[in-house]
Amino acid sequence: MTRDDHGLAFDIDEIPFSRRGSWLDLSRVVGLHTRAEDLHLVSHQTGMHAVLRLQPEHHGRAIETEVSADPAVLEWAAPSGAVRATFDGPAAIRFAGDGLGMRFSAGDSLTPFTGGFLFTDPLDGGVVLTSYETGRRYRFTVLSGEARVIGDGDLGEGERAVVFADDHPWEVVVEEFETARPPYRSEHTFDRLVARSAAEFAAYSAALAPSSCAGETAAKAAYVLWSATVRPSGFVGREAILMSKHWMDKVWSWDHCFNALALAGTDPDAALDQFLLPFDHQDASGALPDSITHSEVLYNFVKPPIHGWAFRELEARAARPFTPAELAAVYERLAAWTRFWLDSRRAPAHALPYYQHGNDSGWDNSTTFDADRVIEAPDLAAFLILQLDVLAGLADRLGEASAPWSEARDDLAHALHDELWTGDRFVARAVDSGRPSSTSSLLNALPIVLGEQLPAEVAERLATRIADHLTEWGPATEPVDSPRYESDGYWRGPIWAPSTVLIESGLRRAGFEELADRVSAAFRAVCERSGFAENFDAVTGDGLRDRAYTWTASAYLVLLADARVRDTARLLTIGEQ
Secondary structure (H helix, E strand, C coil): CEECCCCCEECCCCCCECCCECCEEEEEEEECCEEEEEEEEEECCCCCEEEEEEEEEECCEECCCEEEECCCCEEEEECCEEEEEEECCCCEEEEEEECCEEEEECCCEECCCCEEEEEECCCCCCEEEEECCCCEEEEEEEEECCCEEECCCCCEECCCEEEECCCCCEEEEEEEECCCCCCCCCCCCHHHHHHHHHHHHHHHHHHHCCHHHCCHHHHHHHHHHHHCEECCECCECCCEECCCCCCCCCEECCHHHHHHHHHHCCCHHHHHHHHHHHHHHCCCCCCCCCEEECCEEECCCCCCCCHHHHHHHHHHHCCCCCCHHHHHHHHHHHHHHHHHHHHHCCCCCCCCCCECCHHHHCCCCCHHHCCCCCEECHHHHHHHHHHHHHHHHHHHHHCCCCHHHHHHHHHHHHHHHHHHECCCCECCEECCCCCECCCCCHHHHHHHHHHHHCCHHHHHHHHHHHHHHEECCEECCCCCCCCCCCCCCCCCCCECHHHHHHHHHHHHHCCCHHHHHHHHHHHHHHHHHHCECCEECCCCCCEECCCECHHHHHHHHHHHHHHHHHHHHHHHHHHHC
16 A cells, blocks of 8 residues: 555555556456455456466565555565556556566466467567457567567467566566557656656546545545546447446446446536446337446346436536537437336336346345345336436427426326335335335335425335434445344445435435435445445445445545535535524
8 A cells, every 4th residue: 555646545455556548457356256466467358357467576586575556656566676567548558677577477378269379579579468368469568678478479388478587677568459559659758657647647536526525535536436437449439437447347327327426527528428328228128238348238137217316416516517419318318218117117007117126226136126026116116207307307498298208207106105105114016916025125215316206204204214224334225133134245234325325315305404414424434434345334334345336436426525515505604694
């Protein structure tokens, strides 16, 4: 762990070293819940693949080093010297060693379908590794010193490596590319590249987490987002923030909404791109894919229709008004997405839409789905009510007919309250049998997102239930005293960013300001304690699963910025009294 000039500290075992635009990172995380002893160069093209093992050496032998990183440079340090790494653009990493060598190992096996082939290209003398796993090439261009190539042109079994000794200073650049690339040229020294990267991140961080939100946690949140951003490539047609550059290296079709909100106040163009990204793969029925990444688009599940809620929030936070053309594009896509639920996810003679599996809700294994998987769920109806309301408003602004959306909204609202409200709580029910679900999950309280649209007594009951879920660190997805509670049970106990943001928003709109403040403060506290994990233990606050998750970082920044606005407003009110 180290600190850069801006006070940022982060652990390379927690957050990978990368930069905006790159599909590469340096990390010990090499697969699903898998950590290696050495750092690896990892590519996220065609999946997550550890391409090169990076082994520091002294006098030809592996040596333990202290690894430190800031947003601009990663360093292996030993008593004899150091190796540093920095990015030169999104597809190249420069390595420089002095007093310490490095072995770049490409594996020991090459088959007709797996492994890497290492050879020297006669065109420019570069050493090239071709990877079956990524379908890409990796070129070593020696800038100073000498490289020893092991396994040059070899087939089958055997070591393949590029090795730099520690007897002289050395420098090399490793580039990722497809089939051909002009010889590497750079006008910048290594230190100049470090300074350039540091300046780029500093500008990004200052905009995303301004001085009013200054602090190490906010800067770390900005780095999580910056470093997980990739340039358009493959199926990803816009600049995109992956959920992580660990194994959760995709964009799921609700996660992206929270990242869009974090960007809205400083870069509305990027925020709108992030919001629209899954809509680029909307199918003929209007459905969004479950997830997209570089070489894969999955349609076997969907995700909840929070997009009306998200766009309302996006407009409210955006640094500029969206143009009529932008509004029309959003309207067209939201309309098709909404019709999918109304036309393709309602059983005959039923008013309420249904989920086909917990994955469709985003709450994959919530206890709400224990009894039945195909259910009419209250959160789904609430999200669609909001989405229909947003569509009606957009239709009015664009000169389109709004009455059909308003009528569908009102009909769905009546069905939600008539069919799923028991008098003191919402239930989900099986589509075929009508059997009610368990009601202990926080999922059943998500209709609070309707805020001021809820009857007062319903909002009061939901707020009470949410308070029962609230721990020191935020709202547990299953009450900690529930027999179904699991401390590391995914959606059966841990605290998550999206549920927290949705609930905080709804409570505030419903008039429960004090409870909303408690929810916001608790979640910000757990991020400040445990970083930006995929989710958190509801009792201890420990981070769980993927430890560099972007929607968690975005949720923190959104809640922090909102809290600062409220604090400023309160101080102004006091000053006027």
